[in-house]
Structures are given as C-alpha cells and as structure tokens.
Amino acid sequence: METNIQNDIAALQRIAAVPNILDVVCRATGMGFAAVARVTHDRWIACQVLDNIDFGLPPGGELKVETTLCHEIRQHREVVAIDNVAEDAKYCDHHTPRMYGLQSYISVPIVLPDGRFFGTLCAIDPNPHLVDTPQIIGTFTLFAELIAYHLEAEDRINAAEDRVAATEQTSELREQFIAVLGHDLRNPLASIDAGLGKLLRDGAWTEKTPGFLRLMKNSVHRMSGLIDNVLDLTRSRLGGGIALDLDPERPLQSTLEQVVEEIRTANPDRKIEAQIDISRAIKVDHNRVAQIFSNLLGNAVTHGAADGAIQVVGALRDDSILELSVANAGHPIPPEMVQHLFKAFHRGLVRNNDVGLGLGLYIASQIAEAHGGRIDVESDPTETRFTFRMPVD
Numbered sequence: 001m002e003t004n005i006q007n008d009i010a011a012l013q014r015i016a017a018v019p020n021i022l023d024v025v026c027r028a029t030g031m032g033f034a035a036v037a038r039v040t041h042d043r044w045i046a047c048q049v050l051d052n053i054d055f056g057l058p059p060g061g062e063l064k065v066e067t068t069l070c071h072e073i074r075q076h077r078e079v080v081a082i083d084n085v086a087e088d089a090k091y092c093d094h095h096t097p098r099m100y101g102l103q104s105y106i107s108v109p110i111v112l113p114d115g116r117f118f119g120t121l122c123a124i125d126p127n128p129h130l131v132d133t134p135q136i137i138g139t140f141t142l143f144a145e146l147i148a149y150h151l152e153a154e155d156r157i158n159a160a161e162d163r164v165a166a167t168e169q170t171s172e173l174r175e176q177f178i179a180v181l182g183h184d185l186r187n188p189l190a191s192i193d194a195g196l197g198k199l200l201r202d203g204a205w206t207e208k209t210p211g212f213l214r215l216m217k218n219s220v221h222r223m224s225g226l227i228d229n230v231l232d233l234t235r236s237r238l239g240g241g242i243a244l245d246l247d248p249e250r251p252l253q254s255t256l257e258q259v260v261e262e263i264r265t266a267n268p269d270r271k272i273e274a275q276i277d278i279s280r281a282i283k284v285d286h287n288r289v290a291q292i293f294s295n296l297l298g299n300a301v302t303h304g305a306a307d308g309a310i311q312v313v314g315a316l317r318d319d320s321i322l323e324l325s326v327a328n329a330g331h332p333i334p335p336e337m338v339q340h341l342f343k344a345f346h347r348g349l350v351r352n353n354d355v356g357l358g359l360g361l362y363i364a365s366q367i368a369e370a371h372g373g374r375i376d377v378e379s380d381p382t383e384t385r386f387t388f389r390m391p392v393d
Contacts, residue, residue: 012047013059015150022034036147083128244371245287259297260274273311285370296324296375298360308328321392333384374389
C-alpha cells in the first residue's frame with residue numbers, strides 16, 4: 001500500500017502542468033495556498049503545493065485525514081466551495097476551518113477515468129474570497145479532470161513499457177531455453193544412441209555391456225531431471241510459484257540423510273562430511289526440501305575441488321530457523337557472477353563439462369521462497385558456502 005501511494009505521488013509530481021495550474025487557481029481566486037493532495041481512507045498527503053501565506057505544508061507533507069474536508073469529499077465526491085466560513089450556515093462551526101484558521105475554501109475531487117478516487121485539487125485562505133461561482137468551480141473541475149487524464153496517460157505508458165519489457169524478457173528466455181535445452185538434451189541422447197548402437201553391433205552380452213547400460217541409465221536420469229526442471233520452471237512462471245505438499249509429521253532428518261547417502265553413492269571418490277541434527281518434525285514439503293539439498297550438494301560435487309571435503313550442516317537455530325548449508329573448497333565464484341546465480345538458464349562461467357540447464361539454483365531458490373525462506377551464498381578463496389534458511393513454527 002505504501003509503495004502504491006508513493007508511486008502515485010511521484011506520478012503527480014512528474015506532471016509539468018501542475019505548478020502552472022496551482023498558480024492559475026491562486027490568481028483566479030485570490031487565495032494564498034493551493035495544493036494537489038493524494039487522499040486515501042487514512043491519509044492526506046500534499047503532492048504539489050503553492051504556498052504564498054506560509055501555511056507551512058511542503059510537498060510530501062501530511063495532515064491527519066480526519067481533520068480535513070477532503071476526507072468527506074472522498075466519500076461523497078462532490079465539490080465543496082466556501083466563500084466565507086463565518087457566514088456559511090453549513091460550515092461555520094465545522095472543525096476543519098476552525099482548526100486551520102480558514103475563511104475561504106474550495107476543493108474539487110480528482111477522479112481517474114476508471115472511477116478510482118485519487119485526491120483533490122484544493123485552495124485555502126485565512127480571508128474570505130469569492131469561490132462558490134460557476135466560473136471558479138468550472139475552472140477547478142476542468143483542471144482536476146486534466147490532472148486525472150495525465151495520471152491515466154502515465155499509467156498507460158507504464159503498462160505499455162511493462163508489456164514491452166515482459167515481451168523482451170520472454171523472447172530472451174525463449175532463446176536461452178531453446179539453445180540450452182538443445183545443447184543439454186543432445187548430450188544424453190547421444191550417449192543413449194551410442195550405447196544402443198554398440199549393443200546392437202555386438203549382438204550379445206559382453207564384459208562391456210554393464211558399463212554401456214549404466215551410461216544409458218545415467219543419461220535417462222539426466223534427461224528426466226532436465227524435464228522436471230523445465231516443468232518446475234513452467235509452474236513457477238505461469239502458476240504463481242512452486243506448489244508445496246506440506247507435511248508436519250514426517251522427520252526431516254531422515255530425508256536429508258537420504259539425500260547425502262544418494263550423493264555419496266553416486267560419487268564414491270568424493271569426501272562428504274555431514275552434521276545433521278534436527279531433533280523435531282518441521283512442516284515442510286519433504287520432496288522439495290530434498291530437491292534443494294540435492295541441488296546444493298550436487299553443485300558442490302560438480303564445482304568444488306576434487307581433493308577437498310564437502311561440509312554439510314543441518315540444524316535448527318534457536319529452535320526457530322531451519323538452516324541447511326553446503327560448503328566446498330575450490331575456486332571462488334566471481335563477485336559479479338553471484339547476483340546471477342539464481343536466475344533461470346544462468347550457469348556462470350560455463351565449462352565444457354558443465355551439465356544441466358542452469359535451472360537448478362533457480363528452482364531451488366523458488367522452492368526456498370515458497371517455504372518463506374531464502375538461499376544465500378558466500379564465496380572466497382577458502383570456501384564457497386550455500387545456505388538455505390527458513391522460519392519454522
């Protein structure tokens with residue numbers, strides 16, 4: 001809400017005609033203070049101001065909305081024009097003129113073309129002035145409509161720019177997707193094709209057959225992982241985020257230990273040191289948290305120093321924060337690359353033996369976000385550490 005109000009104020013302040021409008025209404029009425037105000041149910045904020053009487057309210061200044069007549073105008077959306085408060089039967093005892101020492105007052109609602117109430121164009125003075133006339137009210141109304149159409153035009157321009165940016169982003173994403181998917185699916189498909197070709201040529205079981213079958217199985221596993229990541233990307237982009245199947249009863253520690261064992265089995269030559277101590281059940285989607293953990297651990301195996309141990313820690317901090325971290329030795333991630341690590345299709349400094357779509361960390365970050373958490377990374381010449389944290393009930 002606060003962001004929207006600030007955007008509205010900034011949009012009004014960008015309308016170059018408003019200072020001239022305020023000058024004209026002051027000259028036409030003889031009044032000393034004029035303003036365009038953004039008015040909501042609980043706030044009155046001056047967007048632009050012309051103050052010739054030292055009223056003391058600068059642009060961006062606020063009044064308590066319940067102390068203003070604009071609060072009432074927001075409700076009935078009608079013009080209020082008072083020539084002389086002391087002689088006005090309706091407003092002579094009203095708290096607003098008395099509080100601010102006003103004798104003349106005019107305020108016209110600014111209503112956007114789509115019917116939304118923006119605020120008011122108003123003018124005040126401690127002395128009486130003739131403002132309740134068709135000419136003055138007509139002028140204020142025309143200016144209020146002009147301001148409203150300026151604001152709508154800016155909304156349309158911003159919306160058009162957003163659509164262009166989204167189109168450009170979609171086009172870039174599509175190109176990256178086609179290029180990377182073609183590259184990454186081609187490799188496992190080539191492995192399967194070569195393995196099948198070899199088996200067909202040999203025509204019988206040989207000592208090399210188990211190796212070819214393992215290669216083909218791994219390739220199928222890689223392709224399955226690629227497809228899963230693409231489906232997750234689609235759900236994330238089109239479905240409003242990653243869907244979760246939360247389970248408050250199942251122990252999380254066993255889920256994480258299983259991931260560690262799977263990675264150890266697949267990489268028997270790598271040393272993985274794990275310290276996981278999560279003594280109670282936590283309400284999470286176990287498959288999704290395992291996906292985060294597997295991705296971070298697999299990333300450490302792929303990019304960490306082959307002769308260095310991978311450090312894995314899982315713990316509850318202050319019994320309120322779930323923290324999973326994976327650290328590895330090796331070359332640090334360049335600082336300029338860190339901000340791009342969690343973007344879709346970004347693989348940083350790609351090497352010839354790199355595998356995957358560059359979706360793993362992106363999907364992991366989306367899963368973390370769906371759990372109300374986040375993934376942080378710290379990298380220096382000593383180690384690179386990825387840490388997933390989320391609040392727990």
